[in-house]
Amino acid sequence: MEQKAWLIFVIFTCLIASSCGRELKVDHKHKLPVYNHTLATILVEYASAVYISDLTELFTWTCERCNGLTKGFEVIELVVDIENCLQAFVGVAKDLNAVVIAFRGTQEHSIQNWVEDLFWKQLDLNYPGMPDAMVHHGFYTAYHNTTIRHGILHAVKEAKEFYGDLDIMVTGHSMGGAMASFCALDLVVNHEAKSVQVMTFGQPRIGNAAFASFYAKLVPNTIRVTNDHDIVPHLPPYYYYFPQKTYHHFPREVWLYSLGLGSLVYRVEKVCDGSGEDPTCSRSVTGNSIMDHLNYYGVDLMCQEWRSCRIVMDPRVAEYGKTDHKGNFILSRAPAMRVRSNEGEVKASA
Template sequence: MLSSGLNGLLSDRSSLADPLVADLGLPAAAQDQQKGPLANPALHTVFSADSAIGRRAARTPLQRPEKSAGFDPLKAAKLAQLQSISYCAALDDVANWNCTRCAQLPDFEPYLVHFDASWDLLGYIGYWPSMGAKVIVFRGTDSSSWYNWAENMRAWRTDATYPVDGAPPALRLHSGFLILWNTSSMASTFHAAFGELLKLHPRGPTYVLGHSMGGALAHLAALDLQIMYGLQDVKVYTFGSPRVGNSVFSEFFSQKVSESWRFTHGRDIVPSVPPQLLGFRHVSREVWLVDVDDGPAGVQQRIVVCDDTGEDPSCHNAACRLGLCTSVADHLVYMGAHMYRGGEC
């Protein structure tokens, strides 16, 4: 059960003087992430023997200029499990909620699982009774192309406006993400499904989740749904998301959603693209997961809640040379949950 797994995940967390930094003891499966598919020994991660920069970053205490209330690592770990389920290949098992990963959250009620084969996009939506929440989850791109996809994003530019009333004239998005959301069947399908689910469960928050490219879709979906339905409580959790738009987009997003946590991990390649040099800016607030090798104790994970700028210079941006990270391995696991297709699904 997830509860026991989370107890293990949080077993080494003590009462902290600084609530913005927490230590998590990852389960063995998460510690073995560097052995997963796509693990490349040539990629420098915090697990690399020669990763001096990563190890210094992991062991150096990070001072925060302000406190951040409301971050709940236990809830974040549960949401990461919901995100992980989006990578299960047997869609019928997800739709019937009888996949192996589904057993970690037995009370979740799936409403719709949708796969757009033309664009290789997948997401699902459902109701979570124990949280009294509607939840939408977007999967990332095919894992076999993560590295090449991220490399291609280094040249992308903010070149599209957001086509909704009330959007600031200076708001810019990358047109590729907007096309994926609006031109595929994702926007129309999830707009309709959410409207139906909202009639069944009119109260309670809405959570929108996404990993990798799915994180970009989550940001756009959350905005669309907030504006379309006038939602008052939209919470966005993304894992390894790329930058989506410019600083005006980031500010507009912050005004519309009630809660936003953008997780990065070690030297994950995807959050470093597209680069800031081309006009992009991350949404806030970042939560950086830093792996620390404590010798006999194994790999421990430190959670760092970053500042509210979206581009904290002492978090993920500081982990890689010139802010350009290269680790695919760090992209595969978030909060102890596997973000790739695995046999255990």
């Protein structure tokens, strides 16, 4: 019995030893995306606005967060999946000459439970058409098997038919970043979309190294922004000693962190390598902060007040909606259409 236990220990030790130095690398033989600070500060405002629960203000783009660098944005479709507490919008940003798609992340009041759950998540779904690629079932399902996907695709089609062949920019924070990534891949692979750009904030890992390589090849213009000790980009955990089985980020990461020089503190924006798991970026520190997860570039990425999945909406704006038997609904309008609310007429584009 003692010999058997010793043999098991030796085999296990050998397996660990043999995996050392064999960390899987993401195949990135294509040109890596160039980080644009100005674009990041614009897209983070869209990622913040999608947290607004007052759908009248969001649909008419009159909310407190619907200003600044995103002023004049035209929402074409606002999708709310009540059943799964998901929210996203699609619209046109004329200053960017692009369709912008934004996904809401996990609400801050439930993020602790969500983080704890992610520690134990396993790769549990084969991604269609990608040999050996595995992904997180929950993140994949949140985009592919809910009201969200149908609404997003319909709105993108409407926007392009009206405005022509615009670029597509997809963004989201936290779980919204995971959904944004699956959305971008869906647009490229299944809908032959051209010029798709992705920028996410505080995104978790969503697949293995094989998936990350396919993703990097198909959606090369992707930036994942991480912030200081934000815990979520460290989840689900990356196991160096089991490269075949572990989750793996796709490139390219930009790590925001503070550098103290005496009494002065500088904010650094480090553009990381093309591995997706650059050991000198966010992986160089412990991911132990939820506060670092909720604010990027000085912008809050959370709800203004806790409403669970309840929403607020003007009855006149509700006239633009369609609801299914589960209570999920889509607010939709033709591009450039005017919207009426109790405050009066609001033009679709400023």
